[in-house]
Amino acid sequence: MAKTITLEIVTPDKMVLKEEVDYVGAPGINGEFGVLPNHIPFLSALGIGSLYYKLNGKKYFVFVAGGFAEVSPAKVTVLAEVAERAEDIDLERARRAQDRAEQRAKQQQEKLDHAAVQAALARALHRMKCRQTAVSEGTCRM
Template sequence: MAEKIRLRLVTPRRLLLDEEVDEVTGPGTLGEFGVLPKHISFLTLLEVGEMSYKQGGERHHLAISGGYAEVLDDVMTVLASAAEYADEIDVERARNARERAEKKIAELNREEREFAAAEAALHRALIRLQVAGREARR
């Protein structure tokens, strides 16, 4: 039997996943990282971005809104602020969020306090739209 890693993905609202998978990729603060079975233990912060995992020959995609990931003894635990599968994303809502953020950025100077929040909102909306465009599989 092929070696697997157990992926547990938890948000404050729900347990999204607790299954054996072949590999995981995630958006770390130092860039994208990958985890395979027998990976060395580590703990990292997660950025807003796309997380994916391969299971049974299929790749599954999720939008992640930051959090933490821990790998220990072939178990990867992800504690995410928010996470949603491609087929759960409300595309119209994400488009509206993108438009609002783009408008806010155009109105503000870089030095203004709200500018960074508007950039973060734009980044979240773009990630959600990117993931929503992936073929939805679970």
């Protein structure tokens, strides 16, 4: 029985991560799911949040927003709209995005797309949470 599983995280722009890992936890659209080596195959839409993986007893974090995860017994392939390793997250940029989203939410315009505003706010908040969690776990290279 295999002891590790290959994790690949890809966005339309680049390969974010390719690593042999012990475990993967991901934010599915209907809740978080976990994957160990030799997992049964399945496909899941991804929500917004922190994907994490375990390697040699340590947790590492990647912010993901949208896309899909394909699981096979030997591999987890994440095709994400947005993915950033925790150490690559610019907290100032995320705070500015949060401020912009909150300001747009306060506007009382008829044409305001509330779903888009809420999605932007969720991305900013989860991006910051991913970075802060990685820092507190001690797995974020600064």
